[in-house]
Amino acid sequence: MALHTHKKLLTVLLASVTSLLIAPTAFAAPVVLQLDYEIPVEQNQVAFVPFAGDSVMSAVVLNDLNRTELKATSTGLPQQPRSISELAGTLPVWQNTGIPYLVVGSTRTDRGKIITDYEVIDVKAGRLLEGKQTLSADNNKESMRYAGHVIADKIYQLITGIPGDFSGRIAYIEETGVGKNKVSRLKVMDADGENAKTITEVKGSIFAPAWSPDGAKIAYSVLRDKSYQTIYVQNVNGGGASHITPYNGTSISPSFSPDGSKIIFSGSFEGSENIYEINAGGGNLRKLTNWPSSESQPSYAPDGKSFVFASNKAAFSRPEIYRYEFDSGRISKVSRGGYASTPKYSSDGTQIGFLSGRSAAIMDNNGAIITNIGNTGLDEGVSFSPNGKRVVYASSQGGKGVITIKSLNGGASFGKSGQGTIRSPVWSANPNN
Template sequence: MAAASANAQQNPQVDLIGGRDEALPIAVVPFSGGAGEADVAAVIAADLNRSGHFKSMPVVNMPQKPVNASDIDFKAWQNAGQDFILIGRVSGGLRVEYELFDVSKQTRVLGFAKTSSANAARDIAHQIADDVYLKVTGKPGSFWTRLAFIQSSGTGANARYSLAIADADGYNVRVLDSSNKPLMSPAWSPDGSKIAYVSFASGNSEVKVRNVDGGGETTIAAFKGVNAAPEFSMDGSRIYVSLSKDGDPDIYVIGAGGGGATRLTQQLGIDTSPAVSSDGVYFTSDRGGRPQVYRMSANGGSASRVTFQGEYNADPAVSSDGQVIAVSQGTGGAYRIAVMDKEKPGAQWNVVSSGSLDSSPTVAPNGSMVAYSSREGAGDALHVSASNGRVKERLPVSGRDPAWSNLRKNSP
């Protein structure tokens, strides 16, 4: 497991949005022992809260702080209205033992130990949160994942742009590329080893692919005109892009190592922002007069319109199973993030952000959360909203154009 130091960053600002009472009550008791700057239990609780499916009990309200199973007073936790209780112990270089209990059944439902280097406490905390999420909901968690995004500073001749990555909660930021020319639209490869993005370093837009762990950068699209909006195929062997080399911007596909571009759309108007899922390729098109989201097969062909609510729908993002879709939806001059969960009966679009200029949504691999950028004054902030709309959190890092990685492989 890769070690990552805990950056000293401000505490995230969390807004609780209606319906939060439906979340599952869980008590994440402070773990005994220490793990340097990172509070393992606090990171776990924040992760679970962010998903919108859990509501962690404030530490000050806990009736007791058990360290071992024998210390738990289940009656006290039942009276406190908790469904689950998580306890743990930190020791050694970094060994974390944790146990999850069902309060009503008074039984342990999960218990493991994880070890790693001393500076990887946040990694272990995210992994434990994923384990709890899977055990309780039956679906994999998305906490031990990463976000790629663009940061910028200065103006005019002093402007600087950076391609950066961070943990999904905004901590452990690392810059991969920096330029005095614009960078935009990062996209992860399925295995998390590479990022495709757009660079204007040469003076014109180019699509590049960079290794996340350093070394190796490849230009895969530098055609005349627009080279934009890269997105890896499900197996990572190809990259979808928007190119204008033959006229209006259309969706093309190129081998992940470069080569010729195969055109997939040929309608009048602008086709851009491809988003890949198991049920095809979603993209933005104004072929009907206004930007709306359409879907076609992975190899092109006829496209069907997906969005009908709102004057403007763009920047589609889709969970890997195609069940959760997010778009930037514009109505009456305001642009907010709307989400549809197709698994829900009578699925409909649900607005989950509250800014006036929210854009560039990206969906967590399991569909539980959506990250996006929001204009705040002269800058851009990164936010995460639960897909069910119950929670909205401003991440402790600035940036725009976020892209969510796939699930990382857990350590043994």
């Protein structure tokens, strides 16, 4: 178990025995001693007993939890129980560890499926949180890894009251080659950086992927040689891509509406760049902005009532972020001066990730910067995890493209390198929440 200590000063008041013997009726002056001593403090919030009979999921669960503020350990535990019933008579031993939560469980096979029964125990109270949990998975490594992420989500939610963000996936662009030899791949990986797969590949450039709310589709734009950028919608689990903007001009930066029925994007096929709305399957095009400046990079608010976007209305080389309200058509400035672009909402609509000059940053809905991520080396902002407790962004380190997942509340941050240049990572919503 991971322990750390901190010092306290212990003040001890000792009566002088000599004084008491000499003058038993008088109060002796106390002798004050200050002693340094070490108090052990348990950092781990979760004791995790690997599931009996499992060889895949337990490692995934432990890894996920250790990248949150909870921290978990599976070493040095006093016992290897599979359920709360096996703690009879030993609960005080677990309480003495100082770890507030215990996760136990086991796996079994039923009709070709792997069934996992697990329990999250409040150690101090000696009770289960929401009773026994059960999850079914196909009997293959990929399905079982995903089940591990789902279980980690549930454990995190039971303890914190906040849905976990492990079962969402991250889409990103990987570029190799230059000029006419450039190849771009749209890839998807698990939220722990593993299990990366190529969804589509083009000779040219892919830009600005955006997930549908159900995590089944990704919209993105493609730029091929001697062509305009144009938007496609791709099924993540197979099948061809649908071309939804067959217009004579640039279409870029798609964003799905919260119900998945619409897409807003930036288009320049009627002159300067403006924001348009279109059905997610194409058709029913509607122009939303009509300024003479360039409006780009729209991002739907989670409630669907508005969206934010970047505009160079104030100065050609200094974009700022504005908000468009659907009901009234009212447009108001959000950012507070300076270069601000690539806005993306958090899932609860209270924060906006964006590019502040050369630095990735996060602001609140009133434009006040609340977190500065720093210069990533790319002109891109950040994308939030489903629960808003982490962000993902691309950078370049040592000539390699890197995807960084950064905790915003004390959890561990980590990076995943790839081939060539990495761009525009974006986190899908959790399909299980």
